Amino acid sequence: MKIYSKAELNDYSLSLTYDDISLIPTEVSEIRTRTEVTTRSSFLGDDVNLPVLSSPMDTVTGIDMAAALTEMGCIGILNRFDSSLKELRNESEETKNIKAVSVALTADDEILSMLAEKNYMVCIDTANANNKAVLKKCEELKTKYNLRVIVGNVAHGGTLRDLVNSGADAVRIGIGGGSVCTTSVQTGIGIGQVSSLLDVYFARKEQKLNIALIADGGIKSPGDVSKALALGADAVMLGRMLAGTRETPGEVIKYNDQLWKKYRGSASFGVKMKNEFIEGEETMVPYKGTVKNVINAISDGLRSSLSYLNCKSIQELNKIDHFAILSNSSYIERLPKK
Secondary structure, X not given: OOOEOHHHHHOOOOOOOHHHEEEOOOOOOOOOOHHHOOOOEEEOOEEEOOOEEEOOOOOOOOHHHHHHHHHOOOEEEEOXXXXXXXXXXXXXXXXXXXXXXXXXXXXXXXXXXXXXXXOOEEEEOOOOOOOHHHHHHHHHHHHOOOXXXXXXXXXXXHHHHHHHHHOOOEEEEOOOOOOOEOHHHHHOOOOOHHHHHHHHHHHHHHHOOOOEEEEEOOOOOHHHHHHHHHOOOOEEEEOOOOOOEOOOOOOOEEEOOEEEEEEEOOOOHHHHOOOOOOOEOEEEEEOOEXXXXXXXXXXXXXXXXXXXXXXXXXXXXXXXXXXXXXXXXXXXXXOOOO
């Protein structure tokens, strides 16, 4: 079996995603238990217990989710589709520690001034960062308001320098990989998440650019979180993994004697509410209880990965450089059997 480095994975002839690769322990670990490792890191100047960001989707991150994630040492990015931004003006126990919010290209001066005054991290919530309007808005947020700016999304590192020059502090990587995203089907655009992440990672490295990388889309399990961080991501963004929890916006629905919550893409009809081009779907996901259970499961899985790989920190995991490429049968073999 061939062991692949990041560079060799990046040069692989096919586009790869998380199910196509596996991490390989290649040395004797000195770590006895998961308690000996740390998942703490820093993201755009904020200390976090776990490098997890929530997607700014209207069925994922409202005030309750953003506040809960902040309390657990993660970052919740408040969605821009309801009245949440207005609630931030009246600081409360729920809102005072929220770290990040999303804004549209049309965000007005009043909102942006308020965000700058309270030193929020800002995510320009668009589907395509490779756009002049996005770059112009990013430059405005940086020069006029001195905000920390996340832009997205990109599938390739070819324009990374343009994003940095516009003032972007972090970029969301991945187009078409979300479970309720139909962009690839509708447009033909998209690259496997592993290949997207590596291409941007090497663009940053080779051009010596200062920008944080967020793996956004396609993450279905704690193991995928570990893979993304080992591939060089500074943080991961989650949508479906957090969907269906108590803290997400929306009612719990009982159907066929099961509990469900709504989950939909940001470009779905349910968000746009008009018959323009739709690039997202709407579905129901099982109710999962509190989001703390999900975050704890991710933390436990990541700590186990670190111990297997003899890494005591996220920073050491970022430097891992040995991976396997799985055949379809090899991937299926690893799935639990019922």
